[in-house]
Amino acid sequence: MKVSLNWLETYFEKPLPKAEVLAEFFNFHAFEVEGIEEIDGDSVLDVKVLPDRAHYALSHRGIAREVTAITGQVLKSDRIPNGPESTLSKKPKVQIEDNLFCRRYMARYAEVSKVTESNPHARVMLGAIGQRAINTIVDATNIVMFDMGQPLHIFDADKVVGTIVIRAAKDGEKIVLLDSVAGADREVSLISTDHVIADDEGPIAIAGVKGDKRAGVTDTTKNLIIESANFDSTSVRRTSTRLNLRSESSKRYENEITPEFTASGMNDVCALIAHNIPEAVFGPIVDIYPVKVEQTVIDFDPKYIEERLGVSVPLADARDILMRLDMGVSEEDDIWKIKLPFDRLDITSPIDIIEEIGRIYGYDKVPSVLPPVITxxxxxxxxxYWTEHLKDLFVTLGFSEVQTYTLVPKGYYEVSYPLASDKSALRERLAPRMNEVLMMNAHNADILGLEAVKVFEIGKVFTKSGEKVSLAIGVLQIKKKKSMTSESILKETIVQIEKMSGASLGASIEVRDGVAIIEVDIIMREGGNTPEFNGKISELDLGLFSKGKRYVPFSRYPFIVRDIALFTPAVTNEEMVREVIQSSLTSSTGELMVKGPDCFDRFEKGDKKSFAFRMIFQASDRTLSDEEVNGFMQMLYEVIKERGWEVR
Incomplete structure (x- = not known):
């Protein structure tokens, strides 16, 4: 929120500290100040008001109260005069259909000689905080909102037909908005979860969000209906978000404000209109307040202060801090009865009271004390311990750890309100998702240079008998080798794990479609000995690491695999062929060959040798086309032929 220092000083008898000093106070005690700007002799602070304090602090009055609490400066008692008396008998007819949405609605009829241009003072006030001055009537509502936090709206009374009704919108009901940043004459379609202010002919405003052009105030307006109301924060946010109509008014309603603001807002705006247009006359105020809010009182034991803050705050200082925060403090049997201001909706328990005392007293006064040494x-x-130990063992055997979703489509324990159909129950086994992980990682085996995908997961499963910790190990062989399968790799791994851990896994291997998986529960028996560490960490010699190594991110684009098989004379060896291929492709592709050439097959036939190599191409900034890679391979074929070798 933009806070004008000149505006803020109107709340105090004595001048305030400079903006830089105030910013430091706020940073240490209340809010983060993101910047200070000098505008036409005024200092404007950009104060970051978070949602927990937005109930009261999205206004100059709320910020002024923070200044009082932090500095001790006394607020003026008579800053705003009482609103004008009623001299007209005319008053609006108002009806609330939804008391849960509209918690209070005030309306007042007024007559003005004419709507005049914005006065210079209003232009300066609003301009300093980045707002546009429009005319004396609209400016009055904006000034009061930024001054004390209550959004207001004014209708042209001559354009309002019959009774004002606060109700839910009808599906398909349309409204043409007042001119704004959303554009001139923008028409929006409403749904039944939206709420409107309506007359006998239809909506004249989206409640808490934006007014309708039909009943808007213009230069020719002479009769007004002034509105000050309180609306449900959730409903306003839902409508403003759906319609992409975020305004200063909706921001305050969305963060919830007290219905008690409604009367103050009505008083202040009427007083300001009467000041700007002395000949204006007003009717009686209509005030519908279905359920009056009660002022919250919290029982507070002052002994909690030192227990929670860790520092002794003199009780007289603590009481003074609370009173400067506009809280009433009385005492009964050593318990403080703290009466909260209506707008402090962020305070709900004694711990919140302690936080208020702590931040104003100063967290810098809390001594730094190290926690006691545990002997x-x-x-x-x-x-x-054992699950972490097992993880280390698997990593030394070339396995990668995976973590799969705990929520699955079916299971013994079901979720009451699942976010999606495939996340409606707690898993009973790890193995089903392990199979999916192996198949997905197989697609990247070539670029990673893996002969087999080997993964494991240690996680919780939820069976009919209860919650357990389970271990799943999975292997998928990619490159075929004689006498080696996924199952044989997994069997060899099990033997090594059992030898290294001293425990038997004792489970059968599941084999399907080339995938081998084993799953066992990890059970810790009572009475076992706690493992001990006898070694120590040795010094790490950073000089052993190459200083030329640098991190290169993975490409987000797909890779292309190409194989080449060729006959060469019997005297040719594998390394010679690899160097020829490497040299040719490096000169033609640059860095596009990201892996290879890797020899995956060789045999001899008479006076010839056969070699088969695999190369992988990938760009870091685009998707390679087959035509590009085919061109690289064609140049390689020419080099092969020049050497007298034969491409198979």
Missing amino acids: DTVPMDKTF
């Missing part, structure tokens, strides 16, 4: 033996979580 007793800390019990070890054996399951955690």
